[in-house]
Amino acid sequence: MQTIEREYTIKTLNEGIENGNIVFNHPMQRKPGQWDLEQQSLLIHSILANFAIPQTYALQMFEGDYDSFSVLDGKQRFTTIYEYMQDSFKLSEDTPSVNIQKRIVVTDENGQRKQQVTVDEYEIADKFFSEIDAKLQDKLKDKVLSVIVLTDCTDEEIEDQFYRLNNGTALTKDQKTRVLLGDELSGFIDKVEASNFFSEKSNKSYFTSLQRKRGEVQTCILQTLMLVMDYQFKNFNNDATMEFAEWFRANHKNSDLEYCEELFSKLDKAVVAADKPNKLMKKTSIPILAYHIQTVDKLGISLERYGGWIQKLMDSYTPDCEYASYCGQGATSRVKVMARLEYVEKEIRELVK
Numbered sequence: 001m002q003t004i005e006r007e008y009t010i011k012t013l014n015e016g017i018e019n020g021n022i023v024f025n026h027p028m029q030r031k032p033g034q035w036d037l038e039q040q041s042l043l044i045h046s047i048l049a050n051f052a053i054p055q056t057y058a059l060q061m062f063e064g065d066y067d068s069f070s071v072l073d074g075k076q077r078f079t080t081i082y083e084y085m086q087d088s089f090k091l092s093e094d095t096p097s098v099n100i101q102k103r104i105v106v107t108d109e110n111g112q113r114k115q116q117v118t119v120d121e122y123e124i125a126d127k128f129f130s131e132i133d134a135k136l137q138d139k140l141k142d143k144v145l146s147v148i149v150l151t152d153c154t155d156e157e158i159e160d161q162f163y164r165l166n167n168g169t170a171l172t173k174d175q176k177t178r179v180l181l182g183d184e185l186s187g188f189i190d191k192v193e194a195s196n197f198f199s200e201k202s203n204k205s206y207f208t209s210l211q212r213k214r215g216e217v218q219t220c221i222l223q224t225l226m227l228v229m230d231y232q233f234k235n236f237n238n239d240a241t242m243e244f245a246e247w248f249r250a251n252h253k254n255s256d257l258e259y260c261e262e263l264f265s266k267l268d269k270a271v272v273a274a275d276k277p278n279k280l281m282k283k284t285s286i287p288i289l290a291y292h293i294q295t296v297d298k299l300g301i302s303l304e305r306y307g308g309w310i311q312k313l314m315d316s317y318t319p320d321c322e323y324a325s326y327c328g329q330g331a332t333s334r335v336k337v338m339a340r341l342e343y344v345e346k347e348i349r350e351l352v353k
Contacts (some may be wrong), residue, residue: 001102001153006066010047011141021068021352024075026059027178027186034213040080041092045124048136049100053077057165059158060151065117069149085140087128095125098136104168129216138167147253149191155183173238180245188257193217195261197268207282216283224287225260227341228294236283236332263290270307275353281314283329290341295345299352309351 008016014021025121028318046053056074060066071078083089099119106116122133129137150161159179178186187307192198198207198217207217217239226233226244229252233240271281289310296306326339 001157002151004066004149004151006147006149008067008147009141010081010085010143010145013078013145014085016067017078017082021061022058022078023061023070024079026070026072026074027181027183027190035076035080035256037089037092038083038094039076040089041095043077044091044140045095045098047081048122048124049096050138053145055146055148057148057150060149063151066149069147072150072162074147079234081140085129087130090126091124093126098122098124099245100135101320155234158183175223177242177245178214179237180242180249182249185245185249185252189218189340192221192261193263195264195268197264197271200273203228217236220286221260221281222263223264223283224290225256227287228260228263229256233334233337236287236337263293265305266293270303270310272307272311286341288337288344292340292344292348295348299346299348301351305310305351306348310348313347323346 013022043053045051054074054077057072057075058069058074058201058210059072061068061070067294074305099121101312102118102120103115104118107111107113110163122136124132125137130141150158159182162179178189181189210216219238220242222244223236225231225248226236226241229248231244231247233244268284270293271289296303313323319328323340323343326336
């Protein structure tokens with residue numbers, strides 16, 4: 001692996017984003033929208049107030065071309081700057097003013113020339129890019145950022161570099177699991193997450209925006225695979241999911257991936273879209289319901305009928321019902337996961353009778 005340090009003005013970086021020379025599609029990357037307004041505002045203020053900005057790391061896309069790269073670490077910084085300069089958001093109301101020192105030459109009463117330092121103060125709180133002073137606009141455009149471009153590196157070296165960059169940072173275990181999955185499987189998980197069940201039908205009803213950012217849909221998909229692969233899991237917590245991700249990477253076949261897609265496609269056909277959030281349709285139950293698509297198929301039960309039973313389960317759910325006793329505290333334990341599996345299978349077989 002080789003590393004080359006390059007420097008670019010923000011104006012040049014933004015042009016690279018617009019023309020497709022700079023992309024953010026590497027599977028190791030976290031999903032967009034991780035930063036809140038306070039974090040975004042702090043970055044813009046840091047640049048304008050001359051604070052140091054961390055280097056960005058990227059992968060060379062074409063041999064010999066160091067201006068075309070896929071960002072490995074620094075996506076939130078680049079996209080925040082780009083979006084602010086597109087007037088996509090205002091800075092936080094709590095953003096401090098920017099003080100810029102200026103040196104001028106003056107002549108004192110004795111006719112001696114000397115330097116004098118003055119400070120110009122600029123208010124930027126609650127302002128779009130187009131609303132801040134023109135001097136600050138130019139300062140932002142002309143700011144030079146450092147990018148470390150990685151070349152001639154293997155997938156293993158990329159993953160190792162990503163681990164080292166994020167060692168000690170606030171990546172969730174869901175997000176770290178992507179590193180264990182590797183490029184190919186991370187891309188597959190993204191493909192399933194973009195399927196109709198997770199992107200449309202469950203968009204408003206099942207997972208909140210924050211849960212999606214934290215990678216909980218990814219965990220839901222992996223837990224389904226844990227069941228389908230008959231993996232001997234200890235429990236359904238994040239540590240176990242990470243262990244499975246590493247095992248699955250070494251042991252999966254393409255047919256396993258195809259079957260996983262098929263299960264969620266059929267579950268999408270079975271489940272009726274909800275008008276309001278449903279607490280059951282989360283990580284607790286989705287893997288169970290997806291797994292039992294194969295049970296429904298074996299017993300010759302239609303997807304429509306299975307969907308009707310799922311809706312009945314949702315509608316009749318109370319804290320005192322039997323299924324609820326397997327979903328509360330300790331729901332990630334193997335005992336309760338298996339209890340949910342057995343309960344649903346028992347109910348499905350009742351449909352046949």
